[in-house]
């Protein structure tokens with residue numbers, strides 16, 4: 409978790425990425441914040457989703473991202489560790505946190521409940537339920553969400569092989585939660601960058617099975633995250649397709665007017681940040697960039713994450729003006745700055761053939777799972793910031 413950077417207002421501000429490059433000539437990776445993109449994404453969810461919108465903090469816990477979303481009207485946060493709760497509440501004291509991780513370190517539920525007043529928790533098995541009830545000692549105040557497996561194949565990154573239980577097991581847990589005096593609820597995650605709105609309807613049908621098997625009227629349904637953002641060649645269906653599909657599926661649920669929540673991460677922050685990298689060296693069809701797999705491109709390590717951040721080659725002309733290179737494009741192998749041979753993007757990037765050492769590659773759509781998972785491996789830690797607009 410980052411310490412808050414110097415205040416957002418103190419960051420350099422530019423009319424466009426080209427102006428930022430022209431002025432800063434950044435030799436370190438430079439994150440460009442697009443406040444308008446955060447606002448648009450938040451509005452889409454707040455206006456379109458028929459329930460509470462929780463921002464999944466893990467997608468980008470940086471104070472800038474949290475503040476942008478708060479300013480755009482997001483008040484609920486899916487905080488999946490005590491560290492995330494502490495970070496959110498120290499920055500945004502009125503934020504409403506929900507502890508949506510099904511397996512917690514010992515003592516974390518107790519601290520979340522007693523210190524931060526968190527009352528929403530997730531379980532996917534008996535042992536974690538026992539631990540939660542023992543640590544909080546006040547079941548009547550809790551909403552306990554049983555996490556279901558929703559392995560539906562519509563997403564680039566599946567999130568059902570590690571956590572989640574089948575409807576039969578969920579039914580047992582729902583009965584136990586009710587008997588303990590807590591409010592029984594259900595949740596699932598269809599997987600991240602889910603390009604199929606239909607997956608949500610299928611998952612709600614799985615929730616219906618658990619409800620039917622348990623005979624328990626659930627108090628809330630959390631449909632998780634997974635909503636996509638646009639990457640190279642991946643224009644996802646518009647948000648309202650997802651919301652319409654979810655609304656229809658909810659109408660068919662046997663429990664009427666159940667309060668719903670969602671936990672988008674990627675979709676709220678993906679377009680909010682772009683990244684300027686510099687070409688430290690061009691060698692034939694290889695570009696050695698100043699950021700890579702151990703920095704902002706960590707998510708590219710996942711074999712199934714076949715999504716690429718849109719790249720644009722940019723050069724400074726003789727007068728120092730930054731221009732996007734427009735000539736014919738070709739594929740380049742893009743290496744990061746560390747000594748590790750594995751520090752290479754899995755797929756070539758397509759940029760103008762005229763790109764040269766000292767030029768820049770601007771990558772868009774870099775707000776999600778980039779800043780959050782960068783490391784300082786080999787002494788490289790991208791952390792320069794500017795604002796666009």
Ligand SMILES: Cc1ncc(COP(=O)(O)O)c(C=O)c1O
Pocket residue numbers: 464466467486508509567597599600601632633634635671672673674675
């Ligand atoms: C429980 C939970 N909720 C929400 C999210 C956010 O998912 P996404 O960024 O795909 O919206 C994740 C991602 O790992 C998650 O595990």
